[in-house]
Amino acid sequence: MAVASLVFVTLVFWALVRVMGLILARFYPQKFKELTDPVAPGSPALLPTSSSHGSARKRFHHLSIGHWSLSFSTNALNSALYKLVPDTPPWRAFHRLFYSAGAVFGLLSLFGSMAFLAANGISLLVVFAKLASPSADITAVQTLSPQDLEFRSNSSSSYSTRTYFAQSMAGGSNGFVSLIPGVNIHVSSLGYYVLALLVCGVVHELGHALAAIVERVPIESVGVFLYVIYPGAFVDLHQASLETKGPSQKLRVICAGVWHNVVLGLWVWLVLTTLPLWLSWGYKLSNSGVVVLDVTRDSPLRGHVPPAAMISQVNGRDASTVQDWEQLLYENLVDDTSIHQGYCVTASREDKGTLECCDVSEAHPFGRRPSSLQCFQELDATKTLMSPMQACLLAHNITENHPRCRSRSDCDMASGPMQCMSVYVPQPYVRLIRLSIRDRESTATLNPSSKDTSRTVTFLGDPREIWEGVRIGSLVPRARWLPICIPYMVEELLQFIMSFTFALAVFNMVPSHMLDGQHALVVIVDVIMDWIHGHVSGESLDVSGKSHVSFGRVDARKRSTVKWISNAATVLLSVTMLRSVLGAFGI
Structure with a gap:
């Protein structure tokens, strides 16, 4: 049902996009033609020396509407981007150092991602070999202990339990999980999903743009796109200018995107760990129980435990934090004393x-x-x-x-x-679990000294039904008029951003086709083969890098090396992605 709803909404959205395009073409033909006509690339100076370069060319905006894609690019933001990088010696030195650290991380990420993909490929071959073995017992089913049966601690969520994000991450193999809307991401979380992808994409491309300005590589245009339901961003650099730079300068520009993703991920992690401090203006950690955020429709507790109610005890024991709640449910699962x-x-x-x-x-x-x-x-x-x-x-x-x-x-x-x-x-x-509940009317003041009007809800069933069906949190509003959901909406969005940005930081440096890792591989192969050629032939090596040419014009040996490595990386990445997607579908 969730997949069908997602497909229906997607089809309706793209149908509306096509209709809007036809309406604009019918009633505003001239403006629509100007907006959708291809823009010829300009010829800016190779080494701009000031932020005035962004406004030197005539401004343009370009809209492209495809059957399942929508993109918009402009150069109107170029001036604003140049202003973000002050052209003074101290700032220039700082940015060079900052993006040099990014280049180091990018190289480590390139080799680390290849090692991960190779290990994953080898483990998959081992599995196939075991299945092909005549003595293999393919009917054997791995049995899980009670604590492993859908009862994994939600360590990534400190202030609430069972977010849709946390549910999708549970059970991932080899530390890599595909997040697919309608499959292991609930449709209700699609907004978080799309917004997080867009934020990570914009920050990534902003890294390339700012590093290019630092290295005096002109920016042609910037833009955003939407492909089916996946958003992203892009930046077009002046390639002729980039090709004149040395290897270290190229790597600083190429690796700047993933470096920005790392910085974004660390910042988001810091905000998540200090979320009560950021939200202290209107919210605080509850010291008298956990608050009910939502109860799923199929939960037997729906109607008995309303949202915004406080759960103070489980079988007579205090549940003051998210960790207390999960620990008490876990203990009731593995211990049959209650029944x-x-x-x-x-x-x-x-x-x-x-x-x-x-x-x-x-x-x-x-x-x-x-x-x-x-x-x-x-x-x-x-x-x-x-x-x-x-x-x-x-x-x-x-x-x-x-x-x-x-x-x-x-x-x-x-x-x-x-x-x-x-x-x-x-x-x-099956266990007997008694929940001490205080409805929101009795907790409106959040005053522990107020009259206790708690009631008890008796649940007879599997504790995992409570854990899966009741989402709870530990942040409560200071005033009754404040929505109780805001901290948890912020938390879930930040979780998506942190997951996506760290994934981009690693997998975008895989030397596969169309990824940043392939461009970094070209630079690395150029440097290594030029060094080998210089030592073997006795010729001097031009370390300035200006003799290096682009990927399309390198000699046959360089092209062949880059091609074979890129093809191997693409195959390994495809196998890993396929394995992860099948895992998301439970295959």
Whole structure:
């Protein structure tokens, strides 16, 4: 359903784009023609010496509308970009040093990404070899321990649980997960997804543009594009000017994009770790429980635990933070004490045939028919030769109003014959969990000294249903009129940005076709082969780099080396991407 909704929205959007294009062409033909006609490249000076270069040419804007693509480019922003890089000696030295560090990182990322892809390719070959082996047991299924079954700690989310981003990252193989809208990214998170991609793309291209200005390479134009649902940005540099630069200057420009992504990722990480400080004007960390942000439609707790309510305790133990909440649910999953907790109840032996609620099995742990009653069974019946006594009782009433016991001897017989009985559910992961809830009306002032109006919600089921169905947070508004969702919207957007920007910082330096890594590879091959040629032939090497030519005109040996390495990197990257995409689909 999510995929169908995404496809429908995408088709409608692009249909509207085409209709708008036809309307503009029909009613404003001249302006539309000027806007969509190809723009001939200018011929700016090779080495501009001031920011006036950005306004030296006539301004232009260019719009391109394709069947599934939309792009817009302009040179109107060139002057603003030049103003970001002051042309003074101290600033020039700082920027050279800054982008030199970026070039070092870019080279490390290039070799590191190739090592990662090679290791991934080898591991895939090992898997295929094992499957092809006659002794391989392809029917064997890996069994997961209870704590691994959809119960992974959300370490990337400090202030809320089970964001759509965190759900999509769970279960990734080899540290690489494809985030696909409608598959492992909920459609409701599409806005975060698109905005994060656009921010990362703009920051990446801004790196290339600013580094080019530092190295006095003219900027032709900048722009943004949208391909299907994937946005991005681009910058066009004057290639003839770039080709005259030395290897270190080229690498500073080429690697500046991924270096900006690293800086953006570190800044976002810092903001995430100090988010309460940034939002302290209107929000604070709760010290009296965790706040309910959302309850999924298919959750059994929907309607019983409303959004904005506070959960202060789980089975009588305080849940003050996100980590407390997850730890308590985890402990209840791996420990079956709660389901075997006895309660002193007044009960007599009845005909078992009349106890419909006790007609349970592992396939039907709560009975074959819906009922408000739950089957209870005598706790210490194994000490007698008689069959265990059973009774159909209201679980919430029993757990709230009856004393606990371990055996019948713990019960007070003064008020009549009593039995020590516990919930009977023949299913290994069903637990009895009591949540102490305070609705938002009673927490509006967020004053711990205010009158306690908490209530208890009794849940009988798998704790993973709570963890998956109830999203909670630890940041609460200081005033009732403030929306409770703002900190968590900011958190999820920052998580997407951090993930995408670090991914760009690594995988954009893979020496594959059309990536920054391939351009860096050309420079590296040029330097290495020129050095080898100079030492073997005894000729001097022009270290200025001005004798180096572009990728299209290098000699046959350089072209062949770059081609083979790029093809190998493209194959390895394609295999890794395919493996990750299949993993996103659960294949």
